[in-house]
Amino acid sequence: MATKSISAEFTKGFWDENPVFRQLLGMCPTLAVTTAVINGIAMGLATSFVLIFSSLVVSSIKKIIPSQVRIASYIVIIATFVTMADRFLAAFFPPISKNLGPYVPLIVVNCIILGRQEAFSSKNSIGRSLIDALGMSCGFILALLLLSSIRELLGSGGILGHQILGSWFKPWIIMILPAGAFLTLGLLLGLALFIESKTKPGR
Amino acid sequence: MNLSARMIIVLTSVGLISGSFLTGVDLLTRSRIEANRQREIKDAITRVVPGTETSNIVYEEKSFTIYEGKDKSGQRAGFALYTSGTGFQDKITLMIGTDESFSTLNRLFILEQKETPGLGAKITEWDEFLRFWENRDCSQSLSLRNPPADSPDDLSYSEVNTITGATISSEAVLDIVNFSIEKAKTLHKEGKI
Numbered sequence: 401m402a403t404k405s406i407s408a409e410f411t412k413g414f415w416d417e418n419p420v421f422r423q424l425l426g427m428c429p430t431l432a433v434t435t436a437v438i439n440g441i442a443m444g445l446a447t448s449f450v451l452i453f454s455s456l457v458v459s460s461i462k463k464i465i466p467s468q469v470r471i472a473s474y475i476v477i478i479a480t481f482v483t484m485a486d487r488f489l490a491a492f493f494p495p496i497s498k499n500l501g502p503y504v505p506l507i508v509v510n511c512i513i514l515g516r517q518e519a520f521s522s523k524n525s526i527g528r529s530l531i532d533a534l535g536m537s538c539g540f541i542l543a544l545l546l547l548s549s550i551r552e553l554l555g556s557g558g559i560l561g562h563q564i565l566g567s568w569f570k571p572w573i574i575m576i577l578p579a580g581a582f583l584t585l586g587l588l589l590g591l592a593l594f595i596e597s598k599t600k601p602g603r
Numbered sequence: 604m605n606l607s608a609r610m611i612i613v614l615t616s617v618g619l620i621s622g623s624f625l626t627g628v629d630l631l632t633r634s635r636i637e638a639n640r641q642r643e644i645k646d647a648i649t650r651v652v653p654g655t656e657t658s659n660i661v662y663e664e665k666s667f668t669i670y671e672g673k674d675k676s677g678q679r680a681g682f683a684l685y686t687s688g689t690g691f692q693d694k695i696t697l698m699i700g701t702d703e704s705f706s707t708l709n710r711l712f713i714l715e716q717k718e719t720p721g722l723g724a725k726i727t728e729w730d731e732f733l734r735f736w737e738n739r740d741c742s743q744s745l746s747l748r749n750p751p752a753d754s755p756d757d758l759s760y761s762e763v764n765t766i767t768g769a770t771i772s773s774e775a776v777l778d779i780v781n782f783s784i785e786k787a788k789t790l791h792k793e794g795k796i
Contacts, residue, residue, distance in 0.1 A: 435720065465617075469610045473617045480621035484628050491632040494639045498715070555720075573721035 406531055413535030419512045420543035421592040426512040430544060431581040433503050437560050440548030441541070442496045446489065446504055448537030450481040451513050452530065459521040459529035474517045475508070482507045512540060550584050551575045643714065644685065644698075648672055651700025651710040652681040661796050662787075669787060669796060672700075679703055682796075684787055685714075688779035691771045693717035695726070699780055705788045706742040711780065723772030732773075735764035744781045747773060 404412075419425045429447065433439045457477050465473050486504045489497040497504065507513065516536055521529040549559055555575030557565040574580045604612075648658045648670050655672035661682075662669040668685040681703060687696040695716045700709035713727045725731040735752075739745055740760035749765040752758050765773040790796050 465613055466606060466610050468606070469614050472614060476614075476617050476621050480624055483625055487628050487632040487636070491635040491639070494636075494643070501717075571721065576720045 406528075409528060409531045410535040413532070413537070413539035414542065415539075417536075418539040418543060418592075419536055420540060420547075421589060423512075423515070424589075425515055426510045426540060427585075428506060429503050429510060430547060431578065431585060433500055434544055434548035434551055434581060434584075435555065435576045436499075436552045437545065437548045438496065439499050440544035442489070442493070443500060443503065444537070444541035444544045446485045446500075447507055447510060447512065447540055448533075449485050450478060450507050450510075451516060451537050451540075452533045453481045454478045454513055454517060455521040455529040455533035456526060458517045459524060459526045462522045470522065471514070471518070474514060474522075478513050478517070479508045512536060547581075547584055547588065550588075551580055555580060644670075647685075647698040647712045647714055648683040648700075650712045651698050652683050653700075653709060654680045655683075658683065662790055666696075667783065667786070669790070681709060682787065684783050686779060686783040687715075688775065688782065690716055690775045691718050691723050691769070695772075695775060695779060697776065697779060699783060701741065701784065701787070705784055705791060706740065708736065708739040708741045708745070708780070708784070711736040711776075713776075718769070718772045722766070723769040725766050725769060726772055726776055732764065732766055739763060741780075741784050744785070745777060747777055749773075 413419065415422070417423060420427075420430050426447070429443050433443045454474070454477055458474055482505060485507070486497075489500070489504060516533060520532050524532070552559055553564065554572045557563055557569045557571050572580070575584070645658065649655050649672075652658075652672035654674045656675050657673045657677075658670045659673075660668060661671045666687050670683040670685065672680040672683055674680045682701050682705065684699040684701065685696075686699065687694050689695070693716070695718070696714040698712045698714060700711070701707060702709065711733055713733075716724065716726060718724045718726060727733075735755050735758065737755065738760075739762075743761055745761055745763055747765045748758055748762045749770065751764040751767060752762075755764075758764065763773075763777065787796070
């Protein structure tokens with residue numbers, strides 16, 4: 401794994417190992433909060449904050465943690481950063497905190513974060529872990545942005561509260577309901593696999 | 604060092620360090636979070652009791668608070684009831700504005716809800732729902748008009764409108780309001796307010 405160049409380590413999160421489209425991790429926030437772009441951005445940033453700082457801490461103390469208690473230690477570290485993010489949002493961005501509701505505390509159980517600690521940060525240097533976390537965060541934010549843009553555009557007729565589609569457009573309420581989340585994600589996953597099979601024949 | 608001791612030491616230290624960090628974060632954010640909540644409640648009181656300049660709590664229990672709204676000269680402008688109940692999906696929290704004797708409902712304001720977007724969530728919209736709740740006679744229990752009326756003038760003073768396609772959400776709000784006003788009246792009679 402250490403043979404990858406720094407730039408490849410960063411960009412793998414965008415497509416080849418995109419947490420949402422390729423690894424199918426973090427489905428709960430992906431489906432639940434992407435009703436509007438602003439929620440998607442806030443969730444993406446909060447998750448990134450937790451992922452980046454957890455990776456930094458885990459990769460710097462990996463040698464002193466006995467492997468038997470590593471998962472417990474990671475979870476405590478992750479939960480600390482999640483609580484910080486949750487309190488920060490509640491204090492400085494109360495409307496967003498309200499919209500995201502229980503999904504901010506639920507970042508604790510987001511598999512992207514524990515998954516990266518277990519698969520990467522616990523085996524790699526601090527620098528590489530940071531690059532990996534940044535790349536994965538960007539990939540996750542991109543996926544949430546894509547999903548929430550489609551859902552908000554079709555479900556409310558605009559993006560970030562700005563009306564884009566004219567008054568002729570009757571919003572598809574289903575797109576902001578859970579069913580719309582599954583439909584959008586399913587179609588995007590299909591599209592991702594299709595592109596993958598076209599660009600990399602033999603896979 | 605044997606393994607058990609190492610495991611205990613590492614986990615305990617991780618827990619202690621995390622705990623102390625969180626204590627710091629709590630100290631930094633607590634007052635701000637509380638201030639946000641207070642501001643939200645104050646805004647809601649000003650909305651539902653017209654003319655309110657200051658307000659104070661006259662009765663409080665778990666998830667039911669009665670605020671007294673006072674105008675510029677310190678005279679009582681009305682009461683605001685902060686209350687909540689079960690909606691279609693989740694808890695609905697609302698603020699009800701009434702006159703001094705709890706017999707006229709001035710206005711209603713929804714603070715928190717998770718009803719279906721596009722249907723039940725219309726309970727937060729002025730045009731679709733809340734304007735039909737202005738100046739209602741709540742000396743008796745309020746009732747729902749279903750099928751809904753087009754304008755508040757078509758309703759009798761003790762009636763409010765149903766949202767088409769969201770009867771359960773409309774009924775939920777009505778039940779919370781009727782229950783809360785009844786409770787406030789009882790407290791008023793008992794001299795607790």
